[in-house]
Amino acid sequence: MESESTYIIANGPDSSAVLRYIRNIASEEEKAQVGVWLKEDPEHERVLLQIARIYYANRTHERVASRNWLKGYRAVEKKINNRRRRLWFYRVSTIAVCFIGVLTIITIISFFLRESSTAVPQHVTVCANKGVRTCLELPDGSVVYLNSGSTLSYPVAYDEKERRVILSGEAYFSVKHDPDHPFVVSVSGDRMNVKVLGTEFNVQAYEGEDIIQTTLVTGSIDIEMKDANGMSKEVNLSPSEKAIYDLSNNVLDVLKVDVMNEIAWKEGRLVFKETPLPEVLKHLANFYNVDFKIQDTILNSYRFTGTFKNRELSQVLDYLRISSRIDYMIKRMETDDSSSEQRELVLLRKRRK
Template identity: 30%
Template sequence: MSKMENIENQSRELLSKQLVGEASDREKVELEAWLEQSEENRAEWEQSKKMLSKIDSFYQEKRFDTDAAWKNVHAQFVPTKGTVVSFQKKRKEGIATFYKYAAILVVALLLGTVGYYIGFRNQVPAVYSEVISGENQVLQQYVLPDGSVVALNSNSKLTFPKKFRDNVREVSIEGEAFFDVKPNPDQPFVINAGETQVKVLGTSFSVSAYPGQETVEVIVETGKVQVISKSTEKQTEATEVFLIPGEKGTFFNQNKTLEKSVNADPNFLSWKTHDLIFNKVPLSEVVRCLEKTYHIRVDLAEPALNELLYEGHFDQKPADFVLDVIRLTFNLELIGENEHYTLTSRKNDQ
């Protein structure tokens, strides 16, 4: 069963308990939080109440006279008075218990819940939340329940529980994020990113794990981070690396290998900071960085432009300003429309 299916079943388990009057005060609070997450959740809750109401109406119409039936049985056995009282009491308790759990079972089946039965009734289901950044949108700061702060690059999704467990703070990321984790030695912070897992106690670092991307990358800014490969392949290769500031861990999705190296990219956080540093790098690399930072498209019209070496530093400057400086530096022409720019050699250049 997938993680999201498990979350869905746990939420429906809360519905089942509430509908049959089995929910605790804490579970009622968790149900309220789940209902607030989306219109779909509230619609499912209303539909469930309607289904249970129909079941109850059907039972009321079709039920038979249990007292009359019991008198029939009693007349045949004619036990002693004491025995009758004891047996009747057990019968009534048995019928009450039977219908109680029969109702729970019917509701659970109607809702598609396969994980609920009496043996699990003391488990506390986790209520999960998602934070999603849209296309060309950067979420600069989101505070998690433990006080840790996360920034999300565009097209990214962070999944986390409303309340972290006592022994671990565990989240999942699809896309790119920068984490500033609040220190807590007794409660490690764990990030699931593709086929890797990142463990920390308190530090700041970036994780890039877009679906379909060739690699998962972790770059440490402060503290110490452990990156673990969850793949069962390539067991002869390293399955974990420890990173300190300035180091990068790279997991290659195709061959399932994990490597540690020195981070050579000063702009790995430019999507968040808009602080760009170029130390005589090819113009093609400059363009790649600008596209990621500003969510624009930049074309170099001639292949020769890719090899031009550029050096410069831009802090909190808009894309138009940066591109205009590059244009002037190499005496190029710049054409721009709807966040799509083209750099080309001057046609009248002698």
């Protein structure tokens, strides 16, 4: 608290009244007394100013003396430290926000990549050109032979449950054994699935044809068939058995066959033994990339026996003409210029003489 000094003014108002006048807290009566005193002599005004200077100088000295310099220093130091802490926190927060942002972006990208990879796995599609047979090895080490005009699609990486491939055409499979991951061949829009653990078998399922044929060479396979309503049934094949499934009426036949004749195509051989001519022509059409048209229906009742290896189509047709008294004529099919596929049409009719 500020101290109040006593000033003696001779023949004038009380010094306390003068100080209160200087501090502007004097009563009206005290103000009147000082006012009268100031008018008595101009020198009194100088005395009043001098008293005022002394009073304010003394007051300033007391304020300075009463200050705590250590406390002030610590207050300033605290402000500086608080400012430094705020600056450090701001920098750390900025770095943390950037790090979290980058981490979030990476997480989102990884999530979408994982989801994309899971929802739409990458597939490889291999096509065997018309008139050419192709051999390929799958990611699990299994080997596949594709017949002419056939297509096989398989994932770059199999999923955790099975090894699934999609076939259109004819293929011979030599599957690597893996009991934990069954090998599944899907054909005809998933109307039939061939499931194995590790064996060798042949599947024929050309697009546009209702007949699917599966021949087991070694081991065991399970065949699942679905009708148009989605109802399914299964059958198990033993070695040297052939399953013939008709999609049009959902009829399945299983019969014993000569396995070597069934898979001779993968070595470039065509083997027929009392085979109906329509079936012979179907094999020739797939093998040589041609179309056949029978002009005399009597030819549908013909049967044919013969073995061909690496023969030209004309040589096979000449053999048919000699052995079965069949005439033929080859003509180029009329196709759109925009079509890249060019096929020949073979007209067959019974020899007149």
